[in-house]
Amino acid sequence: MKPLNRIVIAGGGTAGWITAAMLSFMTKGTSTAVELVESDEIGTIGVGESTIPPFVVLLRSLGIDEQDFIKSTNASFKLAIRFEDWFKKNQHYYHPFGTLGGLIDNHEFYQCWLRAKAAGHPSELQDFAAATVMADQMKFLLPFKAPRTMIASASYALHVDAKRVAQYLRRYAEERGVTRTEGRINRVRTHPDGSIAGLDLSNGKVVDGDFFIDCTGFRALLIGQTLGVGYVSWADELLCDRAVAVQTENTDDDADVHPYTLSQAQDCGWRWRIPLQHRAGNGYVYSSRFLSDDEAVATLMRQVKGRPLIEPNIIPFKTGMRAKMWEKNCVALGLAAGFIEPLESTAIHLVYRAVDYLFRFFPDADCDPSLQAEFNRRVAAEYEEVRDFIVLHYCTTQRDDTPFWRAAQRTPIPASLRARMELFKATGILRQGLEELFGAASWQSVYEGMGVRPARYQPFVDKLPMSVITETLDRSAPLLKAQVAGLPHHAQFLRDHCRAE
Numbered sequence: 001m002k003p004l005n006r007i008v009i010a011g012g013g014t015a016g017w018i019t020a021a022m023l024s025f026m027t028k029g030t031s032t033a034v035e036l037v038e039s040d041e042i043g044t045i046g047v048g049e050s051t052i053p054p055f056v057v058l059l060r061s062l063g064i065d066e067q068d069f070i071k072s073t074n075a076s077f078k079l080a081i082r083f084e085d086w087f088k089k090n091q092h093y094y095h096p097f098g099t100l101g102g103l104i105d106n107h108e109f110y111q112c113w114l115r116a117k118a119a120g121h122p123s124e125l126q127d128f129a130a131a132t133v134m135a136d137q138m139k140f141l142l143p144f145k146a147p148r149t150m151i152a153s154a155s156y157a158l159h160v161d162a163k164r165v166a167q168y169l170r171r172y173a174e175e176r177g178v179t180r181t182e183g184r185i186n187r188v189r190t191h192p193d194g195s196i197a198g199l200d201l202s203n204g205k206v207v208d209g210d211f212f213i214d215c216t217g218f219r220a221l222l223i224g225q226t227l228g229v230g231y232v233s234w235a236d237e238l239l240c241d242r243a244v245a246v247q248t249e250n251t252d253d254d255a256d257v258h259p260y261t262l263s264q265a266q267d268c269g270w271r272w273r274i275p276l277q278h279r280a281g282n283g284y285v286y287s288s289r290f291l292s293d294d295e296a297v298a299t300l301m302r303q304v305k306g307r308p309l310i311e312p313n314i315i316p317f318k319t320g321m322r323a324k325m326w327e328k329n330c331v332a333l334g335l336a337a338g339f340i341e342p343l344e345s346t347a348i349h350l351v352y353r354a355v356d357y358l359f360r361f362f363p364d365a366d367c368d369p370s371l372q373a374e375f376n377r378r379v380a381a382e383y384e385e386v387r388d389f390i391v392l393h394y395c396t397t398q399r400d401d402t403p404f405w406r407a408a409q410r411t412p413i414p415a416s417l418r419a420r421m422e423l424f425k426a427t428g429i430l431r432q433g434l435e436e437l438f439g440a441a442s443w444q445s446v447y448e449g450m451g452v453r454p455a456r457y458q459p460f461v462d463k464l465p466m467s468v469i470t471e472t473l474d475r476s477a478p479l480l481k482a483q484v485a486g487l488p489h490h491a492q493f494l495r496d497h498c499r500a501e
């Protein structure tokens with residue numbers, strides 16, 4: 001064994017500092033040193049503010065006090081994504097966090113609901129998702145504070161200020177021994193076998209290491225520009241290739257501090273709104289084939305609420321992933337590793353997920369190829385799952401009112417998604433692997449929201465008397481609604497419990 005002595009992280013955006021924080025935690029008490037190089041002059045992308053529930057789990061696993069984190073980053077809570085105008089104009093649905101209904105006499109809730117629905121039951125699937133009902137009423141309580149109620153079945157994530165998250169995690173990592181070096185990387189030096197030897201900075205500093213993590217964002221200085229690892233493009237499957245982002249002041253209206261991320265379909269893509277305690281993040285993700293930058297900016301600015309705090313920022317992107325995330329002695333994370341439009345807020349998640357895999361397949365200085373191969377296979381599978389889930393939102397739309405939406409309906413559907421959809425359409429079965437990110441409630445919510453319902457339910461559900469199903473449905477939906485009605489408004493909850501001192 002030749003243990004890794006020096007791990008160098010290139011780049012200090014959200015990806016770099018999440019990685020540094022996780023490495024500082026894992027390498028504590030070992031001889032491995034971790035150094036992060038970043039350039040204030042270049043800065044970070046400054047977007048990426050909507051997370052999913054495993055982010056909260058990550059904070060806990062690092063021993064970070066959640067309330068302190070929320071106060072320091074001016075975060076707000078996220079129970080769901082509200083999709084407006086995606087299936088058809090003037091229709092909306094929620095993708096909630098947590099579970100959807102409970103078992104009915106040991107039968108899967110969704111299957112029971114399908115049977116009731118086939119018999120004409122009037123309920124909607126989301127009537128049984130605590131997170132949806134809370135999001136819709138703009139209410140919030142930490143679900144574990146309501147044990148023995150239906151609210152306990154909700155889950156939550158955070159809306160965060162990207163810059164403050166990086167600062168917070170930087171402090172965390174530096175306190176645990178990570179060294180930060182300021183400077184622009186001018187040159188990446190390699191060994192004769194092509195592996196990376198060190199980074200030469202424009203201020204004359206030299207940073208050597210035996211393992212490198214490329215978090216340099218879309219530049220991909222190490223994995224792309226130096227090691228020449230190619231990019232698998234998914235531009236045919238997903239048409240959007242640009243975003244315009246702008247931050248706005250909060251309004252006085254508590255309803256604007258919604259406990260969900262808003263995703264509203266537009267003529268040539270979709271618009272997001274992410275409320276934080278001190279401001280909101282807004283953006284329009286669009287396809288340059290159908291919309292100019294000027295039109296995108298004008299469309300976004302017509303719809304934002306509150307005074308703009310910065311000039312609108314245009315961000316071009318290429319949808320896809322690196323052919324290999326780990327090559328020689330370098331692993332790419334974050335935007336350097338790939339990018340899929342942020343419709344389901346998955347990019348930050350893919351960073352810590354990949355770091356988790358890196359810990360699982362942690363190498364010594366020899367970087368055994370079998371570890372690399374398995375890491376690359378697992379991480380690629382995660383990206384492909386996210387791609388499939390995002391394509392699902394487009395390929396099921398019934399919108400055909402603009403050239404963009406007509407083109408979106410005709411984009412190729414990946415074979416893996418086609419297989420998932422066929423299986424689901426048969427009897428509502430999900431084609432899931434062992435470690436998939438999106439659980440049953442996620443797929444069922446988006447399918448239902450996009451008008452895809454299975455042809456029939458699973459035959460075993462017929463064993464249950466129909467009265468047991470309808471009595472459960474008729475009792476639980478009003479009960480959930482009443483329980484949620486008694487909760488504090490999300491904005492009030494933030495003022496009472498999470499405001500920075």
Ligand code: FAD
Binds near residue numbers: 037048334342
């Ligand atoms: P960056 O933030 O670009 O950081 C790159 C770092 O590398 C910087 O520190 C920079 O200074 C450094 N660097 C680069 N070149 C050099 C050099 N030559 N020398 C020294 N340092 C260098 N994700 C989500 O999970 N949820 C969302 O809601 C979400 N929304 C998004 C919206 C848009 C429009 C986009 C484009 C992305 C979004 N993402 C979202 C993705 C998210 O922003 C990124 O995954 C996350 O910010 C990580 O970025 P990064 O750290 O890889 O890159």
